[in-house]
Amino acid sequence: MSDVFKPANPDFDRVVCQSFAAQGLMVTLGARLQTVAAGRVVIEVPFTAGLSQQKGFFHGAVLGGIGDSAGGYAALTLLPAGSEVVSIEYKINFLKPAVGDVLRATGRVVRSGRSVSVCQIDIEAIASGKASLCGVMQASFMRVEG
Amino acid sequence: MSDVFKPANPDFDRVVCQSFAAQGLMVTLGARLQTVAAGRVVIEVPFTAGLSQQKGFFHGAVLGGIGDSAGGYAALTLLPAGSEVVSIEYKINFLKPAVGDVLRATGRVVRSGRSVSVCQIDIEAIASGKASLCGVMQASFMRVEG
Amino acid sequence: MSDVFKPANPDFDRVVCQSFAAQGLMVTLGARLQTVAAGRVVIEVPFTAGLSQQKGFFHGAVLGGIGDSAGGYAALTLLPAGSEVVSIEYKINFLKPAVGDVLRATGRVVRSGRSVSVCQIDIEAIASGKASLCGVMQASFMRVEG
């Protein structure tokens, strides 16, 4: 649905990149901002042993973490200059073990409201070039003045 | 409510500690298992810049991550020997910025079922010895044979 | 925690009762407002065949419906005169079949914010005078000017 959105701030790309760069946890996780489009943001993180749960797969916290960020930044792309977003809440369903070389979160805006935005986020594990959906999220974000 | 629970496996403490120690992400986050009681588990993590969001507070992914683990391990304390748990889903509401020296997640079992357990988890930020509730979670876990 | 809350509007009881009375669905379900205290609201509904799912127990929609209302009205008790609340979202976990003569939802405010309030709601089925927890909810509500 991202093609129907008209961003209120033409400079949204820079705003998202600056905020992402300020998140210490994204550095700790090794996460990279892959795509910043109007209403759609993609974040990826390569697998390392330091991101694992007890079976050696990606830990659920990594899914939740990059998913929350992908959703929040997708919401931010559509907001007026000077806006920031804070997470109100999110919910994640785990579909299967997150086994792969790379984890990818794709956040999409479902509803961009004046004060609350709602996003859905798909989380895929990519193994040998093949993507497999391993989590789905639904999240809401509040706009605040920066 | 944890005092009404009778653990099916007297060795539940060791089971939880072994599984926790195998989670690479808990090491990366610097998380520590503080309490393992029947139906109740506490996990703490000290603040470092590598755990921050863009404002310098604890990132939501840290809340979600130690909360998910505290809930899952609380569920595991009540299950028969040989059991493991996998997260079905969780939902987290953020109440206020997580500002503090330490973040603490307390997971409690609400319902321990044969196949599904439901937990509630409180997340507190501790600043100068004062705890402040900054997140609440509700999560479900599936029992699987180890 | 309701005893620590100081309501901003001394007339909160009347505000909640008027709004509840205007909900056609509460009449359809046969729901009754049992308690309206600062930060805490209880709603009950007696069982009828018209409220059942396919096994003859209370349908999940009845749990969700009175739970959402109990939470929203609990939030409303703490807001300034002239406020209304709209549901942002809720999540419900079903713990066991809701078998009983009466279903009771108890909503409690966890965090009363300027724009967003967060509540937890317990849903109990009461059979022969014995209450059994059959659902737990976590919900957020936005304050709007009435």
Added chain:
Amino acid sequence: MSDVFKPANPDFDRVVCQSFAAQGLMVTLGARLQTVAAGRVVIEVPFTAGLSQQKGFFHGAVLGGIGDSAGGYAALTLLPAGSEVVSIEYKINFLKPAVGDVLRATGRVVRSGRSVSVCQIDIEAIASGKASLCGVMQASFMRVEG
């Protein structure tokens, strides 16, 4: 994604219709089963004053109720003969007031597992023939032997 699903029970349509007909609440709400396809179920309900919240729009419980049923029956279409589903949990985000003559819930299976199925459900309000997305849900269901 429903076209990629192969139903395990060729008779899934009859199974869903029989279970739906046994839900007293669906009669009370005036809900109708519109579509039963492999992995996809649509339920509609016409507006009446008895389904309203305090502003005269569809009450959130109606959205949650037909959404939960649409998701559960979508999951059921893909399960082996003799299966039933019970709701583990669901989460609903409200996007805008549900104003219209008809409310429509479209449930789609995201993951059909041996024991747990995950669905996403869109809720639209239809006014003068125009559909508007007013709620999104994410839900999980457990398979049980009938």
